[in-house]
Amino acid sequence: MPVCSSCSATTQPEWKFCIYCGEPTSADAARPTPLAPRRTNPLAILAIVLAAIGGAPALIFGHVALRQIKQTGERGFVMAIIATVLGYAWLVVWAVLLISLLTNGR
């Protein structure tokens, strides 16, 4: 009598799946291999952290991350987009701040 490799319950040969835990019991019932867990692009994380603390370089890292994600299929696409947009926003904020500082100094 076959035994489930996952929960050790006794299974029937005609079962394709263990009725107790859902583990496939025969080779032809093997479930499609789940996609390997995709890692998150590290530059996208760096970019979002920079964006969160007001760092304009987030837009540079965001752009590089987006390019890498398109090539590698890594996660973090939305993260990189947000970081890039925030990076541009911070660039404008810092530019306005700098200009107003310079003009007030006169």
Ligand SMILES: [Zn+2]
């Ligand atoms: Zn089982």
